[in-house]
Amino acid sequence: MALDDATTRLLQNGAEAGGPPLHEMNPQQMxxxxxxxxxxxxxxxxxxxxxxEELTAADxxxxxxxxxxxxxxxxxxxxxxxxxxxxxxxxGFDTLCRLIADRTQHTVVxxxxxxxxxxxxxxxxxxxxxxxxxxxxxxxxxxxxxxxLIVAGDSSGGNLAAxxxxxxxxxxxxxxxxxxxxxxxxxxxxxxxxxxxxxNALMLAKEAMVVFWDAYVPDPADxxxxxxxxxxxxxxxxxxALVLLAEHDVLxxxxxxxxxxxxxxxxxVEEHVIPGQMHGFFTMPNVLPGSAxxxxxxxxxxxxx
Numbered sequence: 001m002a003l004d005d006a007t008t009r010l011l012q013n014g015a016e017a018g019g020p021p022l023h024e025m026n027p028q029q030m031x032x033x034x035x036x037x038x039x040x041x042x043x044x045x046x047x048x049x050x051x052x053e054e055l056t057a058a059d060x061x062x063x064x065x066x067x068x069x070x071x072x073x074x075x076x077x078x079x080x081x082x083x084x085x086x087x088x089x090x091x092g093f094d095t096l097c098r099l100i101a102d103r104t105q106h107t108v109v110x111x112x113x114x115x116x117x118x119x120x121x122x123x124x125x126x127x128x129x130x131x132x133x134x135x136x137x138x139x140x141x142x143x144x145x146x147x148x149l150i151v152a153g154d155s156s157g158g159n160l161a162a163x164x165x166x167x168x169x170x171x172x173x174x175x176x177x178x179x180x181x182x183x184x185x186x187x188x189x190x191x192x193x194x195x196x197x198x199x200n201a202l203m204l205a206k207e208a209m210v211v212f213w214d215a216y217v218p219d220p221a222d223x224x225x226x227x228x229x230x231x232x233x234x235x236x237x238x239x240x241a242l243v244l245l246a247e248h249d250v251l252x253x254x255x256x257x258x259x260x261x262x263x264x265x266x267x268x269v270e271e272h273v274i275p276g277q278m279h280g281f282f283t284m285p286n287v288l289p290g291s292a293x294x295x296x297x298x299x300x301x302x303x304x305x
Contacts, residue, residue: 003202003248004276006288011202011278023207027086027117027215034087042286044098052090055134057114058126065131066090068101068108073143075106075150075177075305078135082155082182082283084212085116085124095285103299106150107142109135113160116216124216125227128160129167136174148177148305151239152298154282155204155251156212158184162230162258169237176239178305180298182282183244183251184258186231188213188223192253200250204279209250231258235265242301243271244294249279272297 003011022030049069054062079097081088090112101108113127132151139147153161158181165179189195195206217228226233231254243259245252252273259271274281277290285291 001247001275003278004288004290007276007278007281007290010284010287014203021205021207022203023205023211027115030084030087031089034083034092035089037284038092040287041095041284044095044285045102047098047101050098055127055130057123057130061114063114063127064090064112065134066094066097066110066112067142068097068110069142070101070105070107073105073107073147075104075148075302076109076135076139076142077101077104077106077150077152077180077302078109078111078132078161080111080113080128080131080151080153080157080160082153082157082280084208085156085216086212087115088112088157093283096283096291099285099295100152100298103295104302106302109142116212120215121217121222122225122227124156124160125163128164132164132168132174149174150178150180150302150305151176152180152182153184154182155279156185156216158182158255159186159228159230162186163227163233165238166226166230166233166235169239170234178242178302179239180242180301181244181255181258182294183246183249183255183279184230185209185251185254186258187229187254188217189254194253195250200248200252200278202248202278204250206250231261235262235267238262238265238267240268240305241270242298243269244282244297245271245273246277246279246281247273247275248277251279270301
């Protein structure tokens with residue numbers, strides 16, 4: 001179906017504002033553009049406790065996480081934000097994670113992993129794993145000792161969530177109860193059906209994904225590593241999954257392919273393609289109504305965990 005009215009208006013407003021397309025921006029321009037959108041999302045619901053902490057990365061540097069902890073939290077969701085491994089911040093995803101924490105009554109640990117091109121592969125993956133281990137160690141403080149641990153993320157964050165879920169399954173720890181993957185990056189193949197469809201070249205186009213990959217994983221040989229492309233990894237023993245895709249998205253094909261890979265490995269999968277939506281819709285609460293619908297689906301899936 002056609003894009004919904006809210007998405008069409010958003011794209012029209014962006015076109016009227018002018019400016020270069022995403023793939024012609026340098027990382028700083030991308031980040032400034034992304035930060036400029038944050039006020040559009042408004043304030044999220046009040047959460048009992050919201051605090052920032054610093055985690056130590058594998059190389060000794062640090063990166064922040066923001067913890068949204070409701071009273072009597074039922075579980076812990078480690079959330080990895082999207083942004084092509086280049087952009088994204090705690091403030092930019094604050095409203096979304098407040099909504100997720102409020103709707104699920106789970107503590108949300110929002111991870112601001114180190115970014116490319118300053119930190120290249122496998123830096124973001126290593127930070128994602130460090131944050132998962134942190135949440136596992138502090139599970140009793142974040143919710144309860146036996147609370148379910150969930151990984152979730154959108155786009156490049158969905159890539160990280162899928163990759164850490166694979167590693168946890170292979171190593172037998174931490175125990176992950178569920179994974180929620182929102183239009184995840186799972187491969188580096190720019191020739192899929194959804195990439196080739198010009199109707200999907202909207203807020204995110206193939207040219208921008210090429211820039212993102214070149215910044216994060218510049219060596220093509222590294223792009224077959226399952227930590228970069230989970231579609232090349234093993235899904236055996238992976239946790240049950242929710243896969244949320246957008247109808248008009250260059251990443252739709254690889255997201256669907258990963259859902260199929262999980263099913264082939266015997267993993268229970270709930271898959272939704274949200275009609276009339278483009279890439280990025282999930283992370284635009286109070287701007288695109290499709291975001292609220294997708295959060296409802298996520299909350300219902302988490303409730304069943």
